Amino acid sequence: MKLNKLLETLTTLDIAGKTDGGIEGIAYDSRLVKPGWLFVAISGQRADGADFITEALSKGAVAVVSENPLELGAGAVHIQVPRARRALAEIANAYYGDLSRKMHVVGITGTNGKTTTAYMIRDILRDGGFLPGLLGTVAYEIGERSIPASRTTPESPDIHSMLQQMKEAGCDSVVMEVSSHAIALQRVHGIDFNTSVFTNLTQDHLDFHKDMETYFNVKAELFHLLDKRHDRSAVINLDDPWGRKLVEERKLLANVVTYGFNERAMVCASNVHLDANGTSFKVYTPWGEARVGLQLLGRFNVHNALAALAVGGLAGIDLKRMAESLGNIKAIPGRLELVPNRRNKKVFVDYAHTDDALRNVLTTLREICKGRLVVVFGCGGNRDSGKREKMGRVAAELADYSIVTSDNPRNEDPGAIVSEVMAGFENQEQFEVVLDRRKAIEKGVRSVGRKDILLVAGKGHETYQEIRGAVIPFDDRETVREFVG
Numbered sequence: 296m297k298l299n300k301l302l303e304t305l306t307t308l309d310i311a312g313k314t315d316g317g318i319e320g321i322a323y324d325s326r327l328v329k330p331g332w333l334f335v336a337i338s339g340q341r342a343d344g345a346d347f348i349t350e351a352l353s354k355g356a357v358a359v360v361s362e363n364p365l366e367l368g369a370g371a372v373h374i375q376v377p378r379a380r381r382a383l384a385e386i387a388n389a390y391y392g393d394l395s396r397k398m399h400v401v402g403i404t405g406t407n408g409k410t411t412t413a414y415m416i417r418d419i420l421r422d423g424g425f426l427p428g429l430l431g432t433v434a435y436e437i438g439e440r441s442i443p444a445s446r447t448t449p450e451s452p453d454i455h456s457m458l459q460q461m462k463e464a465g466c467d468s469v470v471m472e473v474s475s476h477a478i479a480l481q482r483v484h485g486i487d488f489n490t491s492v493f494t495n496l497t498q499d500h501l502d503f504h505k506d507m508e509t510y511f512n513v514k515a516e517l518f519h520l521l522d523k524r525h526d527r528s529a530v531i532n533l534d535d536p537w538g539r540k541l542v543e544e545r546k547l548l549a550n551v552v553t554y555g556f557n558e559r560a561m562v563c564a565s566n567v568h569l570d571a572n573g574t575s576f577k578v579y580t581p582w583g584e585a586r587v588g589l590q591l592l593g594r595f596n597v598h599n600a601l602a603a604l605a606v607g608g609l610a611g612i613d614l615k616r617m618a619e620s621l622g623n624i625k626a627i628p629g630r631l632e633l634v635p636n637r638r639n640k641k642v643f644v645d646y647a648h649t650d651d652a653l654r655n656v657l658t659t660l661r662e663i664c665k666g667r668l669v670v671v672f673g674c675g676g677n678r679d680s681g682k683r684e685k686m687g688r689v690a691a692e693l694a695d696y697s698i699v700t701s702d703n704p705r706n707e708d709p710g711a712i713v714s715e716v717m718a719g720f721e722n723q724e725q726f727e728v729v730l731d732r733r734k735a736i737e738k739g740v741r742s743v744g745r746k747d748i749l750l751v752a753g754k755g756h757e758t759y760q761e762i763r764g765a766v767i768p769f770d771d772r773e774t775v776r777e778f779v780g
């Protein structure tokens with residue numbers, strides 16, 4: 296693509312060099328630059344992309360975008376911009392042909408429930424006659440291909456490149472989890488969302504956002520992007536106080552569809568029945584009413600299902616058909632996933648890594664548990680440390696016994712993380728510490744009988760453990776299977 300064409304929609308401060316040449320690709324990491332590419336230098340938390348411009352040029356970059364003024368020489372073009380991350384997103388959007396405008400795009404944000412809701416929406420859209428792609432925490436799905444995900448919401452050039460691949464594979468729609476990091480770091484800037492979903496807001500990521508108000512304002516940006524002209528819709532959880540704030544602020548231009556148990560919700564659930572085999576409820580919607588039976592457990596999954604029904608209803612899909620799609624979902628990878636075993640022990644692997652998620656999951660399991668409820672969990676390193684004691688407190692309150700272990704310690708001392716979790720327990724007899732996750736799971740599995748339930752929380756679908764910067768293969772589900780035999 297011609298560089299001057301790319302620059303048409305970009306806000307620039309200065310352009311030095313000839314812009315009539317072509318661009319073969321876009322990189323935000325100098326290590327990935329190929330001959331003929333454009334390199335965008337981003338200032339990050341650890342490094343400054345501007346320090347790698349020489350490397351990018353030596354690898355064949357023909358154009359460089361950065362926030363600082365530069366003399367490049369050697370025929371390369373320099374484009375100075377006010378905000379490099381935003382420029383990166385705008386360039387990627389233009390380079391790949393503004394594909395989000397040519398697809399039905401659903402974005403889901405919120406602290407918990409994004410992945411689960413995304414899978415539900417994918418199935419509803421697919422059974423309703425769409426061909427959806429998916430971008431989320433577990434995988435990127437492009438037509439028949441499924442690629443394990445490295446980030447919940449990838450960087451903008453990666454999103455747009457995958458949209459292109461989806462288009463080539465015949466997809467007409469995409470369901471995308473939108474993390475708060477993605478919004479703050481401009482990864483989804485320029486994406487044209489048809490429907491945006493707000494699941495809930497509870498404590499997480501305060502290492503990055505500092506306080507809940509800032510965290511909320513970042514999430515809210517996704518909804519302020521929607522405009523009325525194109526009949527865009529915001530789907531918002533009315534049972535969540537931050538969801539109500541989003542609705543009540545009245546800053547939204549888009550059509551709003553609320554959901555929840557709250558009787559004022561437009562997509563409203565009642566008569567919920569929960570047991571060990573699943574969850575059923577009656578739903579009232581602007582498109583009619585239906586009884587929904589889920590194979591998934593827990594009240595929180597009713598919320599996720601309501602959000603998915605609202606998105607599908609807005610896309611014109613028949614309610615009964617949507618109820619059927621939801622009923623056919625057997626499990627979401629790593630989300631309250633029962634690990635089948637010969638001994639019939641009830642062991643669940645779940646991705647709860649916040650106090651709210653842990654509360655929801657333990658409450659659900661408590662309702663179906665006929666014996667002791669045991670939990671193995673830890674907290675991630677280099678992430679919000681404020682949730683550690685809170686998670687400890689929730690486990691102390693809701694489980695009969697806790698085995699506190701390591702999650703992904705990353706670059707922190709595993710023992711120090713666990714000490715912060717331990718501060719949430721008042722009674723020494725309620726828990727023990729087994730730092731090695733494998734040993735902790737072994738202990739948990741061996742300690743439960745048939746009537747008991749073991750929950751292994753925090754890592755869900757993850758197939759690795761990150762300890763002192765090294766990434767080693769580790770899968771909670773496989774580890775459980777190994778010991779339950």
Ligand SMILES: CC(=O)N[C@H]1[C@@H](OP(=O)(O)OP(=O)(O)OC[C@H]2O[C@@H](n3ccc(=O)[nH]c3=O)[C@H](O)[C@@H]2O)O[C@H](CO)[C@@H](O)[C@@H]1O[C@H](C)C(=O)N[C@@H](C)C(=O)N[C@H](CCC(=O)O)C(=O)O
Binds near residue numbers: 324339341347448
């Ligand atoms: C906090 C955060 O999101 N950080 C992102 C940020 O990293 P950073 O600011 O530390 O980058 P940096 O290492 O300082 O480097 C700055 C720039 O120099 C470039 N560089 C660096 C070295 C080099 O040799 N050459 C070079 O060009 C880097 O590619 C980068 O563009 O910019 C990088 C490149 O764009 C991202 O990869 C990185 O995500 C890291 C890996 C990350 O862990 N992010 C997590 C927290 C995240 O985004 N999580 C959310 C999910 C959260 C949720 O569940 O809600 C997600 O969407 O996955």
Ligand SMILES: Nc1ncnc2c1ncn2[C@@H]1O[C@H](COP(=O)(O)OP(=O)(O)OP(=O)(O)O)[C@@H](O)[C@H]1O
Binds near residue numbers: 494
């Ligand atoms: N609607 C919900 N409300 C509260 N907790 C939920 C909800 N749905 C799922 N959970 C809990 O939160 C965990 C994470 O769920 P899920 O993976 O669907 O959310 P997510 O928002 O994608 O999380 P992440 O940001 O880490 O990718 C689940 O394993 C479950 O314990």
Ligand SMILES: N[C@H](CCC[C@H](N)C(=O)O)C(=O)O
Binds near residue numbers: 678753
């Ligand atoms: N998307 C979340 C995932 C956390 C998963 C948990 N296993 C951990 O490592 O803390 C994050 O980056 O904070």
Ligand SMILES: [Mg+2]
Binds near residue numbers: 409431432433447
């Ligand atoms: Mg997710």
